[in-house]
Amino acid sequence: MGYAYQLRPDDIRDLALGAAVLGTGGGGDPYIGMLMALQALERGKKIEVVSLDHAGDNDLVIPVAGMGTPTVMIEKIPNGREALYALKLLESHYGKQVDYITPIEEGGINSTIPLVVAAERDKPVLDGDGMGRAFPELQMVTFHLVGVKATPMAMADEKGNAVLLDTVDNYWAEKIARVVTVRMGGTAWIAIYPMTGRKYREGAVNRSITYAIEIGRTLREAKKMGANPIDALLDITRGYLLFEGKIVDVARYNIGGFARGEARLEGLDSFRGKSMIVKFQNENLVARVNGEVVASVPDLIVILDKETVRPITTERLRYGLRVIVVGIPCDPKWRTPKGLETVGPRYFGYDIDYVPIEEKAGRKVM
Amino acid sequence: MGYAYQLRPDDIRDLALGAAVLGTGGGGDPYIGMLMALQALERGKKIEVVSLDHAGDNDLVIPVAGMGTPTVMIEKIPNGREALYALKLLESHYGKQVDYITPIEEGGINSTIPLVVAAERDKPVLDGDGMGRAFPELQMVTFHLVGVKATPMAMADEKGNAVLLDTVDNYWAEKIARVVTVRMGGTAWIAIYPMTGRKYREGAVNRSITYAIEIGRTLREAKKMGANPIDALLDITRGYLLFEGKIVDVARYNIGGFARGEARLEGLDSFRGKSMIVKFQNENLVARVNGEVVASVPDLIVILDKETVRPITTERLRYGLRVIVVGIPCDPKWRTPKGLETVGPRYFGYDIDYVPIEEKAGRKVM
Numbered sequence: 001m002g003y004a005y006q007l008r009p010d011d012i013r014d015l016a017l018g019a020a021v022l023g024t025g026g027g028g029d030p031y032i033g034m035l036m037a038l039q040a041l042e043r044g045k046k047i048e049v050v051s052l053d054h055a056g057d058n059d060l061v062i063p064v065a066g067m068g069t070p071t072v073m074i075e076k077i078p079n080g081r082e083a084l085y086a087l088k089l090l091e092s093h094y095g096k097q098v099d100y101i102t103p104i105e106e107g108g109i110n111s112t113i114p115l116v117v118a119a120e121r122d123k124p125v126l127d128g129d130g131m132g133r134a135f136p137e138l139q140m141v142t143f144h145l146v147g148v149k150a151t152p153m154a155m156a157d158e159k160g161n162a163v164l165l166d167t168v169d170n171y172w173a174e175k176i177a178r179v180v181t182v183r184m185g186g187t188a189w190i191a192i193y194p195m196t197g198r199k200y201r202e203g204a205v206n207r208s209i210t211y212a213i214e215i216g217r218t219l220r221e222a223k224k225m226g227a228n229p230i231d232a233l234l235d236i237t238r239g240y241l242l243f244e245g246k247i248v249d250v251a252r253y254n255i256g257g258f259a260r261g262e263a264r265l266e267g268l269d270s271f272r273g274k275s276m277i278v279k280f281q282n283e284n285l286v287a288r289v290n291g292e293v294v295a296s297v298p299d300l301i302v303i304l305d306k307e308t309v310r311p312i313t314t315e316r317l318r319y320g321l322r323v324i325v326v327g328i329p330c331d332p333k334w335r336t337p338k339g340l341e342t343v344g345p346r347y348f349g350y351d352i353d354y355v356p357i358e359e360k361a362g363r364k365v366m
Numbered sequence: 367m368g369y370a371y372q373l374r375p376d377d378i379r380d381l382a383l384g385a386a387v388l389g390t391g392g393g394g395d396p397y398i399g400m401l402m403a404l405q406a407l408e409r410g411k412k413i414e415v416v417s418l419d420h421a422g423d424n425d426l427v428i429p430v431a432g433m434g435t436p437t438v439m440i441e442k443i444p445n446g447r448e449a450l451y452a453l454k455l456l457e458s459h460y461g462k463q464v465d466y467i468t469p470i471e472e473g474g475i476n477s478t479i480p481l482v483v484a485a486e487r488d489k490p491v492l493d494g495d496g497m498g499r500a501f502p503e504l505q506m507v508t509f510h511l512v513g514v515k516a517t518p519m520a521m522a523d524e525k526g527n528a529v530l531l532d533t534v535d536n537y538w539a540e541k542i543a544r545v546v547t548v549r550m551g552g553t554a555w556i557a558i559y560p561m562t563g564r565k566y567r568e569g570a571v572n573r574s575i576t577y578a579i580e581i582g583r584t585l586r587e588a589k590k591m592g593a594n595p596i597d598a599l600l601d602i603t604r605g606y607l608l609f610e611g612k613i614v615d616v617a618r619y620n621i622g623g624f625a626r627g628e629a630r631l632e633g634l635d636s637f638r639g640k641s642m643i644v645k646f647q648n649e650n651l652v653a654r655v656n657g658e659v660v661a662s663v664p665d666l667i668v669i670l671d672k673e674t675v676r677p678i679t680t681e682r683l684r685y686g687l688r689v690i691v692v693g694i695p696c697d698p699k700w701r702t703p704k705g706l707e708t709v710g711p712r713y714f715g716y717d718i719d720y721v722p723i724e725e726k727a728g729r730k731v732m
Contacts, residue, residue, distance in 0.1 A: 089532075093459075161538050164530035166455075172527050179545040 004050040004124070007115065012037045012047075014216030017310070019111030021215050021233070021328075022208075024300045025314040026283035027108020027134035028066060036080050037112045040119035047115045048124045049209050050100075055126055055197030059099035062087060062194045063130060064117050065110045067138070067155070067177065068187035069259050069282070082156045082189035083117050089154035089162050090191040102126040102200065104141060104192065106208040107134025107283075108313065113189075128204030130193065132211075132331035133300050136258055136282040138177060139170035140343045142333045143193050146203040153177065153192040157184035205331045219309060229309040230324055240361035242287055242294050243276045243325040244268050244306070250317045258282055263303070263317045265325070276325065278303065280314040285348050287325060295327035296345045298334035299357040302326045327357045370416040370490070373481065378403045378413075380582030383676070385477030387581050387599070387694075388574075390666045391680040392649030393474020393500035394432060402446050403478045406485035413481045414490045415575050416466075421492055421563030425465035428453060428560045429496060430483050431476045433504070433521070433543065434553035435625050435648070448522045448555035449483050455520035455528050456557040468492040468566070470507060470558065472574040473500025473649075474679065479555075494570030496559065498577075498697035499666050502624055502648040504543060505536035506709045508699045509559050512569040519543065519558040523550035571697045585675060595675040596690055606727035608653055608660050609642045609691040610634050610672070616683045624648055629669070629683045631691070642691065644669065646680040651714050653691060661693040662711045664700035665723040668692045693723045 007015070016034035019027070037047065055061060064083045091097055101118040103111055106129040118125045130141030138150050150173035155163040163180050167173040173192075181188040195203070215236055222232035233239060245265040252261030260281045267274040276294075279286045284301035287294050295301050303312050306322040333339055335356065341347065344354045373381070382400035385393065403413065421427060430449045457463055467484040469477055472495040484491045496507030504516050516539035521529040529546050533539040539558075547554040561569070581602055588598035599605060611631040618627030626647045633640040642660075645652045650667035653660050661667050669678050672688040699705055701722065707713065710720045 093530075159538070160534040161542060162532040163542060164459075164532075166528040166530075168526040172525070176527065176529060176546055176549050179549045180542055183542050183545045 002051045002053045004048055004054065007041070007047040007049060009038055009041055011213050012041070012112070012115070014220060015209065015213045016112060016216065017219055018212030018215030018217075019106050019108060020311040020313070021237075021302050022132070022212055022300065023107030023134040023311065023313065024283045024302055025280055025312070026136060027105060027110050027313070029313060030108045030112060033109040033112030033116065037115045037119070040116055045119035046122070047119045049127050050124045051127055052201045052204060052206060054124065055100055055200055057196060057198040059197035060094070060096050060194060061100045061102055061126060061197055061200040062090060062098045062191050063102050063104035064114050064189070064191050065104040066113055066187060067190050068181045069254055080116050082158055083113050083191070084120055085162065086154040086156040086189045087117060087121070087191040089156065089164060090152060090194060093152050093154065093164055094194060098123060100124055100126045100197070100200075102204070103129040103209070105129055105131040105134045106205070106212050107131070110134065111209070111212060125209065126200060126204070127209045128200070128206050129208045130204065132205035132208050133298075134283050135343055138174040138192065141193065142205055142331070143195060143199070143203040144170050144342060145333060145336065145338050146199065148193050148195045148199050148203055150174075150192050152194065153190055155180055155184070155188045155190050157188050205333065223309065230304070230326070233326060237328040239326050239328040240357060241324070242301070242327045242361070243274070243289060244271050245276060245323065247317060247319055247321045247323060250319060259315055261314070265323065268322065278325070279350075281348065282314065284314065286345060286350050286352070287327070293352055294360055295357050296350065296352060296354060297348060298330040298339065298343045298354070300328035300330060302328060327361060329357055368417045368419045370414055370420065373403075373407070373413040373415060375404055375407055377579050378407070378478070378481070380579045380586060381575065382478060382582065383585055384578030384581030384583075385472055385474060386677040386679070387603075387668050388498070388578055388666065389473030389500040389677065389679065390649045390668055391646055391678070392502060393471060393476050393679070395679060396474045396478060399475040399478030399482065403481045403485070406482055411485035412488070413485045415493050416490045417493055418567045418570060418572060420490065421466055421566055423562060423564040425563035426460070426462050426560060427466045427468055427492060427563055427566040428456060428464045428557050429468050429470035430480050430555070430557050431470040432479055432553060433556050434547045435620055446482050448524055449479050449557070450486055451528065452520040452522040452555045453483060453487070453557040455522065455530060456518060456560060459518050459520065459530055460560060464489060466490055466492045466563070468570070469495040469575070471495055471497040471500045472571070472578050473497070476500065477575070477578060491575065492566060492570070493575045494566070494572050495574045496570065498571035498574050500649050501709055504540040504558065507559065508571055508697070509561060509565070509569040510536050510708060511699060511702065511704050512565065514559050514561045514565050514569055516540075516558050518560065519556055521546055521550075521554045521556050523554050571699065589675065596670070596692070599692060603694045605692050605694040606723060607690070608667070608693045608727070609640070609655060610637050611642060611689065613683060613685055613687045613689060616685060625681055627680065631689065634688065644691070645716075647714060648680065650680065652711060652716055652718070653693070659718055660726055661723050662716065662718060662720060663714060664696040664705065664709045664720070666694035666696060668694065693727060695723050
């Protein structure tokens with residue numbers, strides 16, 4: 001049952017690509033985090049991914065991540081020390097060293113930053129995360145669903161400012177950490193949801209690092225072998241083709257530390273004559289075709305560049321891009337009443353009921 | 367040289383009144399803090415005020431205070447536990463118990479809150495503060511002038527949220543703590559500028575608690591004896607009568623966690639035909655008569671109700687009030703180049719040079 005393996009450079013490249021898919025437009029550009037992880041390997045560091053059963057009941061597990069607007073992160077490149085510093089601060093507050101590092105989300109830069117921290121600290125990485133995708137707010141993790149507290153949590157910026165939070169609930173952690181992040185310049189680095197190995201095994205989305213690597217590898221190999229990479233992607237993710245078209249308009253505005261907005265697409269090929277609107281808040285939230293919802297959170301909505309078959313983050317959406325939109329079922333933990341209350345469409349302000357994508361799409365379209 | 371005395375209920379009442387004068391319109395309503403301190407005495411607690419020479423070189427001194435918009439504090443009455451909790455948090459981060467409590471400012475509620483905390487914790491209060499008046503921002507303390515760091519600092523709200531800050535400088539402490547305060551609902555309770563007894567003696571404005579009590583007592587006794595309380599006030603503070611008039615307009619707006627605005631006055635009696643404008647940001651900052659500056663920060667501008675001869679906080683300024691405006695020289699520590707850089711009119715955005723009130727007013731007008 002249990003497994004453990006060391007990441008090779010190709011695994012990290014595949015992971016970055018796979019996590020960009022699972023990032024559903026958010027989580028920031030995985031490229032920088034990928035380079036940092038590759039550099040760690042080049043410096044002789046090891047990154048070991050281990051199955052969840054490795055974590056002892058009382059071991060200390062700490063997720064580390066970047067927080068803030070990905071739009072800002074493009075301009076404000078992290079140096080990798082901030083996340084380490086946040087972790088150190090939390091450990092020192094706890095009076096205990098971390099036993100396992102783990103991602104909080106499997107999306108974008110937050111899939112690779114924990115690897116860099118783990119490499120520097122010579123700690124294993126647990127093969128799970130708190131979302132199985134990316135989400136924009138701190139309480140939107142499966143750990144929250146099983147009662148793990150986000151705090152004590154530590155935050156650090158690149159200037160050397162550090163903040164430690166202890167809040168009455170995880171929504172207050174989000175509220176306060178968000179304004180601090182904005183004040184810090186739009187991005188911050190956090191160590192959050194410190195928990196026991198037992199709670200982690202109960203709450204985590206299992207095997208998500210390995211899953212992201214498999215997605216990346218599948219896309220890479222399909223391209224190499226001249227196969228249709230979208231077919232391969234739908235296959236491995238049990239996903240659905242939702243749309244194919246051209247971006248004809250992107251509206252965006254940074255409010256309260258988020259990159260919000262919407263993209264309008266006009267159909268091509270078999271979707272000619274149809275139009276799609278995708279709403280996003282860091283991540284893609286709701287996709288409508290001709291006004292009808294075809295997918296919504298917590299299911300994954302992934303926009304890929306038709307030419308390169310690489311996922312496009314919401315901050316890089318732009319007029320004229322030809323794209324393919326794919327829907328992927330979310331982890332079952334999100335489909336519980338508390339899961340949907342936490343990350344369903346109504347939480348994000350959309351007056352629609354969640355319908356699992358399998359029921360909406362009915363069948364694979366391709 | 368050294369002295370120590372226990373506060374009696376009348377001392378606390380006088381202190382609240384005197385601190386309202388020194389609060390120059392800011393620091394919030396001292397009434398609540400006064401009641402809390404009186405209640406502590408009624409419960410049998412002691413509040414001991416001691417001279418600065420009591421503090422040993424390596425003793426730990428911690429100022430405690432409320433932070434935020436006084437306008438909000440009127441609606442959101444503190445229960446006294448928040449400041450205690452902030453102090454406890456800072457002590458636990460420090461790994462050391464506090465030896466002496468002290469006010470950060472001698473103005474409004476922040477002159478009495480430290481007394482309540484000291485009573486609960488059975489610690490003496492050092493007879494000084496970091497301003498000798500009230501100011502709106504965290505770095506505006508004389509401790510800052512001698513290089514004391516605002517952080518580590520602890521913040522708490524009435525809901526139970528707590529934040530610990532460690533920033534690269536005191537301006538960053540202000541910036542981050544301010545957004546946290548706003549998010550916490552407009553007010554927060556803080557323990558800040560932890561320092562040694564040696565640094566405190568070097569940096570503090572000396573004897574400011576006793577001074578506030580003397581001001582309050584002077585006003586009270588003058589009223590009781592039928593003397594002119596304004597004359598008595600000018601006497602004990604070496605102050606100047608700046609204006610007498612009626613408030614004809616108050617503009618205010620809460621921006622970034624501050625109560626900003628201005629009051630316009632029309633002259634009465636010997637000031638008839640003249641008009642005054644007082645600009646404020648929590649505290650009164652600049653007073654102009656017929657366009658000419660008659661007083662500015664760091665000197666104190668105090669607006670008193672003509673009828674009751676009680677100071678009026680900026681949030682209680684309103685049309686129709688008949689008022690007397692008094693100017694009082696600030697502590698000499700503020701008149702140094704670094705002092706003026708920190709709290710001079712230019713820091714607040716006014717393009718005027720600071721001129722000591724003695725040079726401006728020239729003589730006592732009454």
